[in-house]
Every structure is written in structure tokens, then in C-alpha cells.
Amino acid sequence: MAYEPPKQSLAGQIFDVVTLLVLTIGALYIPLYLGLAGAAKVPNPIANPTWESLGQNATEQQQWAALGITDPAAANDIITARFDYSFSWSSLIVMAVLVIGYFVMVVRLSDREYREVIEERFGTKRR
Amino acid sequence: MENVTSTAAGTDRLRLLRVLGPAHVWALGVGIVLVGEYMGWNFSVGKGGMIAGLMACWVAGLLYTCVAMIDSEVTSTVAAAGGQYAQAKHIVGPLMAFNVGLFLVMAYTMLEAANAITVGFLLDTVAGMQGQTGLNQQPFIVLAIMFLAWLNYRGVLATLTFNLVITAIAFIAIIALFMSVQLGASAVPLDFSAITSDPLPYGWVGIVASLHFGLWYYLGIEGTCQAAEEVRSPARSLPYGTMAGIMTLLIAATMTWYICSGLMPWEYLGQAGTPLFDAARVTGNTSLMVLLFVGTAFATLASANGCINDASRAWFSMSRDRYLPSWFGAVHPVYRTPYRAIVFLVPIALIFALGAPLDQVVTFSILSGLLGYTFMTFNMVMFRNKWPLDKIKRGYVHPFHPLPTIVLLILCSTAYFAVFLGYGTQLSAMMCFYIVASLWFHFRRYKFVRRGDQFTMPWPKPHGY
Amino acid sequence: MWNILEYAAWALSALFGVLMLADLIRIDTTYDNELLISSREGEIEATAERHEI
Numbered sequence: 001m002a003y004e005p006p007k008q009s010l011a012g013q014i015f016d017v018v019t020l021l022v023l024t025i026g027a028l029y030i031p032l033y034l035g036l037a038g039a040a041k042v043p044n045p046i047a048n049p050t051w052e053s054l055g056q057n058a059t060e061q062q063q064w065a066a067l068g069i070t071d072p073a074a075a076n077d078i079i080t081a082r083f084d085y086s087f088s089w090s091s092l093i094v095m096a097v098l099v100i101g102y103f104v105m106v107v108r109l110s111d112r113e114y115r116e117v118i119e120e121r122f123g124t125k126r127r
Numbered sequence: 128m129e130n131v132t133s134t135a136a137g138t139d140r141l142r143l144l145r146v147l148g149p150a151h152v153w154a155l156g157v158g159i160v161l162v163g164e165y166m167g168w169n170f171s172v173g174k175g176g177m178i179a180g181l182m183a184c185w186v187a188g189l190l191y192t193c194v195a196m197i198d199s200e201v202t203s204t205v206a207a208a209g210g211q212y213a214q215a216k217h218i219v220g221p222l223m224a225f226n227v228g229l230f231l232v233m234a235y236t237m238l239e240a241a242n243a244i245t246v247g248f249l250l251d252t253v254a255g256m257q258g259q260t261g262l263n264q265q266p267f268i269v270l271a272i273m274f275l276a277w278l279n280y281r282g283v284l285a286t287l288t289f290n291l292v293i294t295a296i297a298f299i300a301i302i303a304l305f306m307s308v309q310l311g312a313s314a315v316p317l318d319f320s321a322i323t324s325d326p327l328p329y330g331w332v333g334i335v336a337s338l339h340f341g342l343w344y345y346l347g348i349e350g351t352c353q354a355a356e357e358v359r360s361p362a363r364s365l366p367y368g369t370m371a372g373i374m375t376l377l378i379a380a381t382m383t384w385y386i387c388s389g390l391m392p393w394e395y396l397g398q399a400g401t402p403l404f405d406a407a408r409v410t411g412n413t414s415l416m417v418l419l420f421v422g423t424a425f426a427t428l429a430s431a432n433g434c435i436n437d438a439s440r441a442w443f444s445m446s447r448d449r450y451l452p453s454w455f456g457a458v459h460p461v462y463r464t465p466y467r468a469i470v471f472l473v474p475i476a477l478i479f480a481l482g483a484p485l486d487q488v489v490t491f492s493i494l495s496g497l498l499g500y501t502f503m504t505f506n507m508v509m510f511r512n513k514w515p516l517d518k519i520k521r522g523y524v525h526p527f528h529p530l531p532t533i534v535l536l537i538l539c540s541t542a543y544f545a546v547f548l549g550y551g552t553q554l555s556a557m558m559c560f561y562i563v564a565s566l567w568f569h570f571r572r573y574k575f576v577r578r579g580d581q582f583t584m585p586w587p588k589p590h591g592y
Numbered sequence: 593m594w595n596i597l598e599y600a601a602w603a604l605s606a607l608f609g610v611l612m613l614a615d616l617i618r619i620d621t622t623y624d625n626e627l628l629i630s631s632r633e634g635e636i637e638a639t640a641e642r643h644e645i
Binding site for chain 2: 604
């Protein structure tokens with residue numbers, strides 16, 4: 001006997017869409033509100049910058065000029081900014097567990113649902 | 128009546144219009160992606176230096192070649208709107224399909240929002256160059272989304288023909304810039320001395336980190352299979368259009384890296400907002416500047432346009448199976464587009480475009496894409512196991528299986544690590560989002576789905592069930 | 593000049609939005625909802641692509 005799903009009311013349909021939207025917007029904005037978002041570069045400006053001390057050769061100086069920056073002091077922050085790639089192993093492990101756990105969970109639950117689908121579509125398995 | 132199928136019961140059914148050829152598939156795939164060459168990829172240079180940028184370009188190119196090969200095989204066999212969503216439904220199972228559908232809607236809607244933000248930024252730059260400061264970007268962001276949604280609403284053929292034209296112009300602009308610089312049109316010579324003087328400012332970890340934005344060069348090429356139900360002959364056009372697309376992008380990406388790295392100091396390039404336009408500024412040639420401005424604008428619009436097309440197809444397909452309210456699964460009786468899905472996604476895109484910061488939106492988009500590629504690896508293995516090559520006919524069979532799958536899995540893991548290096552919190556927040564959404568689907572939503580009806584392909588029973 | 597463009601952009605956005613919404617309402621009231629959501633996946637497969645060797 002094929003599974004007959006219940007009919008969903010209009011209010012239920014709207015409720016389901018709203019739930020999904022709230023989840024999405026939450027995932028996007030919660031890290032922002034907690035101030036945990038993003039990885040910014042930190043500039044380490046040097047004192048009395050010249051093009052030479054910033055490591056820019058003659059051609060590169062021409063290129064900076066063409067981009068509208070002729071004063072080495074103005075390029076100081078851009079040139080000396082660096083990312084910080086240090087990380088903690090524990091948070092790496094948490095992330096790995098989340099990603100792998102997620103896929104394992106989804107595939108296992110999917111398989112359970114998939115067997116029902118195949119059974120209904122092709123009839124019971126002949127043994 | 129044409130394009131209405133009469134069923135045995137005597138009722139008429141609407142369906143999407145099948146009018147597209149391989150060129151439209153190319154335009155859809157490349158159109159979404161090419162904007163990555165005009166903005167965003169260069170952050171990979173900032174993350175690891177010039178060489179790391181090139182390595183990221185080619186490693187990501189390899190990743191996407193695997194994606195394109197795997198995707199072409201599965202999609203030439205599962206030809207349905209919704210692309211990877213329908214693949215997951217037939218091969219892995221309903222919950223995976225729901226997640227893949229969400230990946231698609233999220234990745235494309237976020238990318239659409241990012242494109243609209245870029246349109247606003249670009250116009251602000253131009254207004255600034257004409258002495259108008261403090262331009263209100265909002266009307267232009269809204270207009271870009273509204274116009275493209277309207278175009279999508281009115282029919283797929285016009286939409287993708289428009290995409291074909293503007294994508295071609297944006298691609299030609301990159302080639303023209305490359306050629307002119309090679310022929311000496313630039314006032315400033317190319318300079319690659321940073322390769323020897325400052326090869327890897329962050330060491331080897333910089334190469335891994337730069338992969339995060341290396342994905343930008345190609346992100347979205349897999350969107351070609353969303354058009355499956357609207358292509359005249361999917362088994363032939365989809366592999367052809369997708370493969371042509373990835374080749375186009377490999378060429379464009381390498382040329383873009385070469386020109387930009389040669390014409391700009393890597394420290395500047397690593398944080399530039401519009402790198403190709405900046406490269407044209409460095410050449411000092413006004414016509415090149417105008418050309419690359421037009422290229423940037425067109426690439427952004429083409430991408431937003433393709434995203435609306437793809438996100439709405441995914442939303443539509445999920446609704447058709449009642450994964451989402453069935454109300455959205457409607458086809459316009461005249462234009463043959465999933466019109467309710469298109470209209471519904473407009474305000475969503477507007478919320479993201481007007482409310483969220485660009486890098487946040489972009490990261491959400493990249494991560495959703497990355498989860499989708501991870502899915503493709505085991506999807507491919509299961510596809511070959513459940514229906515071996517001699518069991519059903521495929522439009523295209525990709526070579527060297529399972530090598531591309533293994534390569535793809537290794538590269539995906541590396542990319543997760545790269546994202547983790549800068550955006551670990553977002554990654555965790557997003558994983559939590561998908562876990563909660565999965566539980567919600569499994570325990571609440573799935574009861575409204577008809578079980579057997581989900582399997583729509585005329586295939587034999589899968590092996591092992 | 594840019595101020596005028598801003599207003600023009602708002603106006604055009606509203607125009608496209610109204611066009612879409614008006615058409616959506618017109619279609620939804622003209623046609624039966626059962627017909628509109630009658631599309632089914634896999635109809636290409638049933639007619640053109642048989643996947644048989």
C-alpha cells in the first residue's frame with residue numbers, strides 16, 4: 001500500500017517557508033552579531049617608509065603611480081598587511097567532526113528514506 | 128497545444144519550455160562564473176602571494192575539471208530541472224536531495240546578492256570618478272535584481288540569449304586586454320620580479336589558504352545542469368556545454384592571473400575590488416579602460432541573471448516534489464517559467480544584498496558550493512555501484528573513474544581547511560544550519576512527500592536494494 | 593545627473609516589480625491551481641530518453 005501524505009493547509013505551507021527563512025537568516029547573522037565573523041589583515045606599518053624599504057622596484061613604483069598612489073606612506077598599510085594563519089587544533093577537530101558527522105548523518109537518514117522509495121516504486125524485493 | 132503533455136487520464140499538464148541549445152548551456156555556466164575573473168579571485172593572491180595565486184588557479188581548475196566530468200556523466204543521465212538535486216534524489220536519497228537543493232538555492236541566491244552589491248559598488252566608483260560622492264547605491268542594487276528577475280519571469284530563451292551576448296562580450300574583453308598588453312599597449316611593463324624576490328610570503332600554508340578564493344575562478348560552472356529540462360537534447364548538450372565552459376574558464380583564469388600579476392604589485396592586487404578594471408587603469412589606455420568597465424558590468428549582470436535562473440529551478444523542483452510547499456511548483460502557462468519561485472526569491476535576494484556585508488555573503492556562497500562538491504564524490508561512486516555502466520545508457524561516460532572522484536575529495540578537504548583558516552566560525556555556523564535544517568526536514572517536512580513518486584527516471588531497480 | 597538616475601532606478605525597479613506581481617495575480621486568478629502545479633519531473637525521460645542499451 002503506497003504511503004498517502006496528508007494534505008497541507010495554506011497556513012502550514014506559509015509556516016514551513018517562514019521556518020526555513022528564519023534558519024537561513026539566523027545562520028548568516030548570528031556570527032556577525034557575536035562579532036566572530038571574518039579574518040582581517042593586520043597592517044604592520046614601518047617607520048619612514050620609502051619605496052625601497054617597502055621592497056618595491058622601479059617598475060612596481062610605476063605601477064603604483066598608475067594606480068594613483070605616488071606617496072610610499074599611502075601604500076605602507078597595504079604593503080605591510082599580513083594575515084594571521086595560526087589556529088588551534090581543537091577547533092580544527094571540532095570543525096572536522098561537524099563536517100564529517102553532518103555527511104554521515106545525512107547519508108544514513110537518506111538511505112533509510114531511500115529504501116522506502118525504492119520499495120514503493122519497484123515493489124517488495126523478491127528473495 | 129504544444130508543450131502540454133496529455134496524460135492517460137485525459138488531463139493536460141504544463142511543463143517547462145524545451146528551447147535551449149549547447150550555446151545557452153555554455154552561457155549559463157560561464158555567465159555565472161566569469162564574474163569571478165573580474166572580482167574576488169585576486170584575494171587568493173593576497174592570501175598567499177603571487178605564486179600561491181597561480182597554484183590556487185590551477186589546483187581549483189583541476190578540482191572543477193573533476194566536478195565538470197562527474198557532473199556531465201550524472202546529469203546527462205538524470206535530465207531534470209534542479210540538476211544535482213534530482214541526482215541526489217535518485218542516487219543517495221531524499222534527505223540528501225533536500226540538502227543539495229538547499230546548497231543550490233543558498234549558493235546561487237547569495238552569489239546573486241554579491242553581484243548586485245558589486246553593481247552598486249562599480250557605479251559608485253564611476254560616479255566618484257565624475258566627482259559625485261556619496262551615491263546612494265540601493266536603487267541600483269534593487270534595479271539590477273528586479274530587471275533580471277523580470278527577464279527570467281518572461282521566458283528562458285530570451286534570458287539565456289541575453290546571457291550569451293553579455294558573457295561573450297565580457298570574455299572577449301579579457302582576451303582583448305591580454306592581446307593588447309602582449310602587443311605593447313601598456314604604458315607600464317609587465318613585472319614578475321616578486322616571484323623571485325618574494326616567492327611565498329606566508330610559506331606553504333599560504334598556498335593552501337589561497338585555495339579559498341581560488342574557487343572563485345570557477346564557482347558555479349556546475350549550474351549548467353539546472354537547465355536540463357529546458358534543453359532540446361540534454362544528453363548531448365549538457366556535457367558539451369559544460370566541458371566547453373570549463374575550458375573557457377581555464378583559459379580566462381590563466382590569462383587573468385598573468386595580466387593582473389604582471390601589471391600590479393601583488394600587495395595591491397591582493398586587496399583590489401575590481402582587479403581587471405585596475406589592470407586596464409595601469410595600462411593607461413582609455414579604450415581598454417572603457418572595455419574592461421563594460422566587461423565588469425556585463426559579467427556581474429550575467430552572473431546574477433544565471434543565478435536567478437538556477438536558484439529558481441532548484442526551488443521549483445523541490446516544491447514539485449513537496450519538499451517545499453507545492454504552491455511554488457507552478458509553471459507559467461504562457462511563458463513556461465517557474466514564475467512563483469522566481470518572484471518569491473526576489474525579496475530574499477534583496478534582504479541579503481541590502482543587509483549583509485559582501486564577504487559574509489560570499490563565504491556563505493562558497494561554502495554551500497563546497498558542500499555540493501563533496502556530495503558529488505560519493506554520489507558518483509554510488510551511481511556507478513547502483514547502476515553499473517552496462518545497466519543503463521549514459522549520454523556521456525567520464526574517463527578514469529574513480530580517479531577524478533578521489534582527486535575531488537582530496538581537494539575538497541583541502542578547501543575546507545583553507546576556509547577554516549580565515550572563516551572557521553562561519554563554517555561552524557553553516558554546518559549547524561544544515562544540520563538543523565536536515566533534522567527539520569526528516570522529522571517534520573518529509574511526511575508531506577509522496578514516497579514512490581520521487582523516483583521519476585525510467586531506470587531498472589538499483590543494484591543492492 | 594546622478595540624483596535623477598537614482599530616482600529613475602527606483603521608478604524602473606517599481607515598474608518591473610509591479611509588472612511581475614500583476615501578471616502573477618492575473619495568472620493565479622485566471623487558471624486553475626491544479627493545472628499550474630501539474631508539471632512533473634521526468635517527462636522528458638518518458639518521451640525521449642529511454643536510457644536503454
